[in-house]
Amino acid sequence: MLAQIKSLAGDWLQMRAIRTHGSRVGWKIAGRYTDYWKKAQRDCPRAMPVNPVIRTAVERFRADRVMSYHLPEAAGIARRIARKLDEREAAGERLWIDRVDLNSNANYAGDLWLDFPEVKEILQGPLGPFLEGYFGSAYKIFFATMYLSVHEPAGPKTSSLWHSDSGPGTCVNVMFHIDDTVIEDGTTEVLPWGSALEIFARERPEIRRRAAREGRELTGDFRRELQYRWYDEVISQLYADRIVQATGPAGLISAFANNTIHRGGYPQPGHRRRVIIFHAYPSDRPTNWALYDERGIKKSGSYPADPAAEF
Numbered sequence: 001m002l003a004q005i006k007s008l009a010g011d012w013l014q015m016r017a018i019r020t021h022g023s024r025v026g027w028k029i030a031g032r033y034t035d036y037w038k039k040a041q042r043d044c045p046r047a048m049p050v051n052p053v054i055r056t057a058v059e060r061f062r063a064d065r066v067m068s069y070h071l072p073e074a075a076g077i078a079r080r081i082a083r084k085l086d087e088r089e090a091a092g093e094r095l096w097i098d099r100v101d102l103n104s105n106a107n108y109a110g111d112l113w114l115d116f117p118e119v120k121e122i123l124q125g126p127l128g129p130f131l132e133g134y135f136g137s138a139y140k141i142f143f144a145t146m147y148l149s150v151h152e153p154a155g156p157k158t159s160s161l162w163h164s165d166s167g168p169g170t171c172v173n174v175m176f177h178i179d180d181t182v183i184e185d186g187t188t189e190v191l192p193w194g195s196a197l198e199i200f201a202r203e204r205p206e207i208r209r210r211a212a213r214e215g216r217e218l219t220g221d222f223r224r225e226l227q228y229r230w231y232d233e234v235i236s237q238l239y240a241d242r243i244v245q246a247t248g249p250a251g252l253i254s255a256f257a258n259n260t261i262h263r264g265g266y267p268q269p270g271h272r273r274r275v276i277i278f279h280a281y282p283s284d285r286p287t288n289w290a291l292y293d294e295r296g297i298k299k300s301g302s303y304p305a306d307p308a309a310e311f
Contacts, residue, residue, distance in 0.1 A: 022169030
């Protein structure tokens with residue numbers, strides 16, 4: 001009985017953190033990220049963008065935690081990046097390493113920030129006003145990476161399955177699409193936040209029920225396996241018509257809240273996806289470009305332990 005009460009209390013606390021803070025990082029620390037966001041808005045405020053395309057994107061993101069938009073200048077940046085990649089590959093250079101979690105995504109082998117000055121152009125040009133408009137403050141980039149996604153005959157795994165990133169509610173995942181993008185390229189599929197909330201409200205008791213039915217202890221790996229299975233079932237049965245999947249010309253910018261339910265990076269045979277991924281957070285000071293020039297923006301963890309840290 002005591003264990004059941006603890007489980008129910010944990011369910012309530014977790015859902016409160018999700019609804020209040022948009023966070024799945026854990027109810028005990030969820031609020032610190034929201035508090036820092038409010039501080040950033042006080043100390044380093046930013047206005048809504050003037051550009052109507054970006055303004056509409058901000059409004060859509062606030063409502064659904066998913067959106068995409070395209071600007072002409074983004075296409076030019078994307079074409080320059082694509083041309084550099086194509087030329088280096090044609091010269092025999094190995095550009096991609098380390099399949100991520102044995103799925104269809106491979107990481108760029110070099111230093112993204114140093115090798116592609118266009119990354120700063122993206123942030124200072126078509127992307128920055130969106131981040132400032134949504135956060136209502138300056139922004140900072142916890143990390144950025146570039147993926148090549150190809151068809152994996154063994155089928156989708158890990159991030160190519162339905163999941164939530166289980167991080168702070170202040171993180172925005174942004175993808176800058178280097179090539180023209182169609183659905184067959186494995187573009188990320190995302191559930192709007194309202195739909196994800198409905199699933200989250202049922203998730204914890206459902207996962208416990210399924211573990212009990214199989215007579216197994218609910219360990220981390222087994223929990224993830226059950227989540228993958230249940231998400232796939234419930235989304236295919238009840239939410240298939242709500243899935244958002246961005247497509248468009250090179251330079252397309254798509255974004256989603258890291259904690260909404262999503263999957264991506266599984267192209268069909270003969271297709272591929274090349275994207276730059278940013279994990280952006282609010283900042284209580286202007287973006288520190290000199291810091292990025294000094295140390296780059298490579299991934300050092302899943303999320304910042306301290307939202308006020310300089311990065």
